[in-house]
Amino acid sequence: MAPYDPPPHGVVTTIEAKCRRCYNCVRSCPAKAIRVQAGQARIIEERCIGCGNCIRVCAQNAKQAQSAVSAVTALLAEDKPTVAILAPSYPAAYQGVSAGQYVAAVRALGFDHVLEVGFGAEMVAQEYARLLADPPDHPLISTPCPALVTYVRKYVPELVPSLAPVVSPMIALGRAVRRELVPGAGVVFVGPCVAKKAEIHEPEVDDAIDAVITFRGLDEMFRARGLDPRTLEPSPPDPPLPGFGGLFPMAGGLLKAAAIQADLMDDSIIIVEGPNACRAALRELKEGAFSARFLDALLCKGCIAGPAFPEEMSPLHRRECVTAHVRSLQPAATLPDRLDQVRGIEVRRDFEAQPVATNVPTETEIRDILARTNKIGPEDELNCGACGYASCREKAIAVYQGLAEPEMCLPFLIEQMQINLERLARSKGELEKARELAARARQLASMGRLAGEIAHQISTPLGNIIVFAQLLRDALPEQDQQREDVATIIAEALHCREVMSSLQEFGRQREPQWEQTSISQIVARALEEIEPWGGAKEVRITTDLAPDLPPIVADPARLTQALVNVLTNALEAVGEDGTVSVTTQASAEDEERAEIIVRDNGPGVDPAILPRVFQPFVTTKTRRGAGLGLAVAHGIVHAHGGDIRLDSKPGAGVTVIISVPLDVAPTPSPESTKVLVVDDDPDFLEQERIMLEAMGFAVVTAERSDEALEVSDREIPDAFVLDLMMERADSGARLARQLRRDPRFRRAPIVILTSVVDETGFEFSRNPKEVLEWMKADAWFDKPAPIAELANALRRHLDSARSKTDAASPDDE
Structure with a gap:
């Protein structure tokens, strides 16, 4: 058999300018023959079965059947007789137009003869009667519906042997016209079916019909000629006329025409209509769960529900129109004589499978695609069908096959x-607040610059005041009343220095100077700086410093400044004869962190202020202060990857806990530890490189996943630091999974960096353990990552990976 030659450009096409991403066509397509690409739903010709469901459901009229108007017009202009053969559903083509008026309109276009395909249905009905009188040893599937036949040939090729070897009524009558009734005529089929346009090109039946035009197409020709069927005198169709063959467009019409009895108590014959019912029946037939010997199936809900009627009309009304017309035809008693005229016409044919090749993704690839729209686990799969697919998994498979886009998920959108609305709702207030803070920050920055310019002018006099006041205080007897006045001078001078320092620190931006140091050294430097104030106020300061804490990586000057600000607040709060204690210890919650705990026995903090103590310009001091000390401390500590908390109850003092990461692992040798950092931001990439190299790592970089794979193949890194979200849907998660497939990197530590979650919609923190397991990553950090914590994580996972490698036998690899 010659290969099937489909019509050029497909029988259904998309008008892209009208497509509005409603996905109705995807949802209704039984063959899923629609690819959504760049927001446009385009027909895939090799998958399309021509059912026309997409035409029927598209409210924007973005889907159209291939037009045959020009071909029919050209045929009518030829010097040979022309015959229009009308589908049995033609009496229901127009509201208020009789069958005779429709025939008259067709004749008015220039057709020499007008016949009813219902007579072709009578021809094939006789063949079905013969087949079912002596049925084969397998079930039969009726074949009048070309869309159903094509669906079987493409998507259920195992059932092709069950297709009844009978032509459709259109082909039967077309052959009869050309060979017996009007030899040499040009034949045009008129009906509601789009799939007929493809059927006439099949090699086994391409001798019967010249063109197929739908009711809508013919209506276009009527309007072009100024014809209104409602105004015409009825004209009868040409003989031979059908009997019950006119009922073919309705479910069970074939059985009625073939005089085959079927009732509810007879399971040997099953009648199904509609795409869902047909697909379900075919699935059961394929699985062997089908006891019937004959399946009478129409992919539309009968041809009276075809996609190409020119006017809307209820199925019940169309049914009434068709049955009324069949009752008006000549008695069935004369039908055998009419069939004798075409007894020699061949009505049998064979079918061959035309299976559509499909690529099926692995479970891992399905989960990867689902995760792009926040479906990490089965509980996240809503299966709402808004995308046009029955389930989230089915849509993920379509994405893999290039038929769908991840962004088609309506709940995700x-x-x-x-998220965007919430951000917009917050933006106005935040913007006003930001403007106010920016104005105040500009004022303070100006003050900071001014303070910096005059600092060298006043620092020496201010220092002299503090020193000579201390000498004066020490020279005065303990009982001298002037000693209190001198203490006030010292305290006020120190307060001036604190305010100036705070303003300078808040208004100044500089890069941190990272180095390895110890918690005890930071505490010692801070106590040294506040010693004059503590002595002036005669406050008792106690220390309890853990002697065996590992070192930290910090900017010593800035971290000391943060602790000085906390201590200054404590000294200010306790007043005369108060007590401030400083304790260092390993964190009980995280063994890789150390804590500096500052306690005072002052009056505590007002509960109304407590939630805002780390905000700029909020002061807890009884006398006026800049309100910047704790805000500066908060910023410095967080820049070190740490945390700062304040607990207080009225009358019970204040406890401030500063937590910073420890440098717990030995510094690796650059020759033995190479880290690949991947980020699409060149500035961030350079910053990470400098910091990691300062921590002792050898660093290589890449800005894209494809570049990262090339660098990995060349450099063989020991560990990876990957940005989660990069430009153009590039993803550190997918890169991580690709790297894990390479045996060289199966145990290499992979750390994911992610920026603000609400910009990407990726709910990373919701279940980090499950997300990391899916990504095949070992750890994650918010950007910018605290350098000490990032280095520690890399070292810890490198040690673990090396331990596993050392313990593994060659067979394990």
Whole structure:
């Protein structure tokens, strides 16, 4: 058999300018023959079965059937007789137009003869009667519906042997016209079916019909000629006329025409209509769960529900129109004589499978695609069908096959919209607040610059005041009343220095100077700086410093400044004869962190102020202060990857806990530890390189996943630091999974860096353990990552990976 030659450009096409991403066509397509690409739903010709469901459901009229108007017009202009053969559903083509008026309109276009395909249905009905009188040893599937036949040939090729070897009524009558009734005529089929346009090109039946035009196409020709069927005198169709063959467009019409009895108590014959019912029946037939010997199936809900009627009309009304017309035809008693005229016409044919090749993704690839729209686990799969697919997994498979886009997920888009709406709802207040803070920050920055310019002018006099006041205080007897006045001078001078220092620190931006140091050294430097004030106020300062804490990586000057600010607040709070204690210890919650705990026995902090103590310009001091000390401390500590907390109850003092990461692992040798950092931000990439090299790592970089794979193949890194979200849907998560497939990197530590979650919609922190397991990554940090914590994580996972490698036998690899 010659290969099937489909019509050029497909029988259904998309008008892209009208497509509005409703996905109705995807949802209704039984063959999933629609590819969504760049927001446009395009027909895939090799998958399309021509059912026309997409035409029927598209409210924007973005889908159209291939037009045959020009071909029919050209045929009518030829010097040979022309015959229009009308589908049995033609009496229901127009509201209020009789069958005779429709025939008259067709004749008015220039057709020499007008016949009813219902007579072709009578021809094939006789063949079905013969087949079912002596049925084969397997079930039969009726074949009048070309869309159903094509679906079987493409998507259920195992059932091709069950297709009844009978032509459709259109082909039967077309052959009869050309060979017996009007030899040499040009034949045009008129009906509601789009799939007929493809059927006439099949090699086994391409001798019967010249063109197929739908009811809508013919309506276009009527309007072009100024014809209104409602105004015409009825004209009868040409003989031979059908009997019950006119019922073929309705479910069970074939059985009625073939005089085959079927009732509810007879399971040997099953009648199904509609795409869902047909697909379900075919699936059961394929699985062997089908006891019937004959399946009468129409992919539309009968041809009276075809996609190409020119006017809307209810199925019940169309049914009434068709049955009324069949009752008006000549008695069935004369039918055998009419069939004798075409007894020699061949009505049998064979079918061959035309299976559509499909690529099926692995479970890992399906989960990878689902995760792009925040579906990490099965509980996240809503299966709402809004995308046009029955389930999230089915849509993920379509994405893998290039038929769908991840962004077709409506709940995901709604989630993103809600995130954006919430951000917009917050933005106005935040913007006003930011403007106010920016104005105040500019004022303070100017003050900071001014203070910096005059600092060298006043620092020496201010220092002299403090020193000579201390000498004066020490020279005065303990009982001298002037001693209190001198203490006030010292305290006020120190307060001036604190305010100036705070303003300078808050208004100044500089890069941190990282180095290895110890918690005890930071505490010692801070106590040294505040010693004059503590002595002036005669406050008792106690220390309890853990002697065996590992070192930290810090900017000593800035971290000391943070501790000085906390201590200054404590000294100010306790007043005369108060007590301030400083304790260092390993964190009980995280063994890789150390804590500096500052306690005082002052009056505590007002509960109304407590939630805002780390905000700029909020002061807890009884006398006026700049309100910047704790804000500066908060910023410095967080820049070190640490945390700062303040606990207080009225009358019970204040406890401030500063937590910073320890440098717990030995510094690696650059020759033995190479880290690949991947980020699409060149500035951030350079910053990470400098910091990691300062920590003793050898660093290589890449800005894209494809570049990262090339660098990995060349450099063989020991560990990876990957940005989660990069430009153009590039993803550190997918890169991590690709790297894990390479045996060289199966145990290499992979750390994911992620920026603000609400910009990407990726709910990383919701279940980090599950997300990391899916990504095949070992750890994650918010950007910018605290350098000490990032280095410690890399070292810890490197040690673990090396231990596993050392313990593994060659067979394990």
